[in-house]
Amino acid sequence: MLYLTRKIEFAAAHVCRRPEWPDEQNRRVYGACAIGSGHGHDYVCDVTVKGPIDPRTGMVVNLVEVNRTMKAVVGVLNATHLNDDHPAFQERVPTTEWLTLVLWDRLQPHLERCLLHRIRLQESRTRVVEYRGEGSMVYVTRRIEFNAAHRLHSAVLSDEENAEVFGKCNSPNGHGHNYELEVTVRGPVDERTGTVIDLEHLDKVLEEEVMARYDHKNLNVDVEEFRTLNPTSEMFARVIWDRLAVRLADPPRALYRVRLVETSKNAFEYYGEQEP
Ligand SMILES: [Zn+2]
Ligand SMILES: [Zn+2]
Structure with missing residues (x-):
């Protein structure tokens, strides 16, 4: 095919x-x-x-x-x-x-x-x-942008190993990105509204779970999860997924995908336990 x-x-x-x-x-x-x-x-x-x-x-x-x-x-x-x-x-x-x-x-x-x-x-x-x-199942993606600093550093690696694995991204005082986040919700189109999810509800969840937590923050210093986790974009996408999946769970409607664009060259997608 x-x-x-x-x-x-x-x-x-x-x-x-x-x-x-x-x-x-x-x-x-x-x-x-x-x-x-x-x-x-x-x-x-x-x-x-x-x-x-x-x-x-x-x-x-x-x-x-x-x-x-x-x-x-x-x-x-x-x-x-x-x-x-x-x-x-x-x-x-x-x-x-x-x-x-x-x-x-x-x-x-x-x-x-x-x-x-x-x-x-x-x-x-x-x-x-x-x-x-797929019947009335539709995928709706909302895209937002935020800015944050981070330093890639793993507590289980030596300083030399960290420098070797993460290169410039291990720079002691960190650096930052304009992150773009795409959040996709999959669900049936409601006959009355013609939508999958109330726009205001989705925006409120994104404001509370993403913007308020991460925008203009230093991930390593200001964000609870990254006191112990290395704030790579892989980890970051999964952390965001875990927070959004709980808030957006409303069967049969559910979070389908989180796509985190770190730079114009790097994008990370996470679908939870399911395959795309
Ligand atoms: Zn970086
Ligand atoms: Zn319009």
Whole structure:
């Protein structure tokens, strides 16, 4: 089986609000997407298809055909208001979760020579939704940034061994990074809200468990866990996982992945005990 990904972008307006709910409830579920009469996003949609290679052509599917279908199904959303211009969203709230499910249902019948594998829809740099055709189960990723200092040093190694293993990162007074953290929650899309998790709840958990603990801190000195643990990004990703997994456990909804980007060259992913 071979996997191919084709990207398409569109700019669309939307507002996420249920008119029968008070402002406070809409704000809790949809965050800033509930405000006013609308706003817009530059959506980036990656469609991944899969199939065996056709020995005659050497291709799985002609990407020109896939592109034509994507333009017809996804491209038509460009320069429109999702709520006002598309009947499908007049009864449903046009959340990115819901939009991803709709696009899947619309794309699938047109892809005859291959199978849909995944749709990844980026609403903004801080929010991405992914669907893999698993019923109503959707993956929602929230991205945050924080800054922290650390020094890599293992208590069970000698000073010479520490210097050799960690190099500059063992520098006695430490150094720092602009960390990026992507937190992915997997769960069914709620029929009423069109979301997997209340945005305000997720942001509150990230604020309390990540930002308040680690932002503008010296990990070795200011953070309880790292008084004994070496604050490598591997350990850090696992520590963050352990804290978030407890707070976000709400079966069948659960934390799926933590991805910690230490520098533009190093990224660390942790999925708990499960395989990705
Ligand atoms: Zn929005
Ligand atoms: Zn470092």
